[in-house]
Amino acid sequence: MASSNDHLVQSDDPNHPANLIPSLCAKFWHLGWVTGTGGGCSIRDDDLVYLAPSGVQKELMKSSDLYVMSLAAQSASLFKRQRIYLREPKGLKPSQCTPLFLAAFTKRRAGCCIHTHSQWAVLVTLLLESQNKNVFEISHMEQIKGIGKGFEKSGNLGYHDTLRIPVIENTAHEEDLTEFLEEAMDEYPDTYAVLVRRHGVYVWGENVHKAKTQCESLDYLFQLAVEMKKLGLPWIRSPELVNLQAQYK
Numbered sequence: 001m002a003s004s005n006d007h008l009v010q011s012d013d014p015n016h017p018a019n020l021i022p023s024l025c026a027k028f029w030h031l032g033w034v035t036g037t038g039g040g041c042s043i044r045d046d047d048l049v050y051l052a053p054s055g056v057q058k059e060l061m062k063s064s065d066l067y068v069m070s071l072a073a074q075s076a077s078l079f080k081r082q083r084i085y086l087r088e089p090k091g092l093k094p095s096q097c098t099p100l101f102l103a104a105f106t107k108r109r110a111g112c113c114i115h116t117h118s119q120w121a122v123l124v125t126l127l128l129e130s131q132n133k134n135v136f137e138i139s140h141m142e143q144i145k146g147i148g149k150g151f152e153k154s155g156n157l158g159y160h161d162t163l164r165i166p167v168i169e170n171t172a173h174e175e176d177l178t179e180f181l182e183e184a185m186d187e188y189p190d191t192y193a194v195l196v197r198r199h200g201v202y203v204w205g206e207n208v209h210k211a212k213t214q215c216e217s218l219d220y221l222f223q224l225a226v227e228m229k230k231l232g233l234p235w236i237r238s239p240e241l242v243n244l245q246a247q248y249k
């Protein structure tokens, strides 16, 4: 069945998911987001889900390495771990991230989900661990405007809003994170990302453009937060400072 559906990953269009995933993964590898085959990216085009395989060097990935599945067929599947693929590459294994990407597609109707092992994301989770916290919060930063207001809400967060990203604990196997990721989505219905302690972050968006810009904005904010902590600066601006600024308007 697998070889009969090779046409699903063959296109001359650079914006076709089968071409976008390898080109995005190569870009993410250069950012240090998907080093050593960790991390990845998946795109949903209507009912079709395109996925990178497990263990492939992300900067060298080809369209022919991709898995393709039908989202509707998965929800009809009785066994959660039994995945039905429309197209399977020869000699490769499906990514352990698959059920986490599917959670973003089914629970948030995302069009794209990106998973990075960015050191900035990992460091933020370590800083929060030292404070016994399981949510990252930052306010009064211009880059917050790069993040959407929430699921089915139009527009983006504003400069005065506080961005909150939940943190879940890491598990021995990536796929075991799924139920905790889903719980975090339920608890923070407006979040577009979930941090994983000592591991990285999952970021999604309505489409590839939104997922990518949100992932970039978050990585910028995570790096900034780590540098701020080094300088002893708080992530949430104190009310006194807000009042002082209002006084001089």
Ligand SMILES: [Zn+2]
Pocket (backbone or CB within 6 Å): 038, 039, 115, 116, 117, 174, 199, 200
């Ligand atoms: Zn991972």
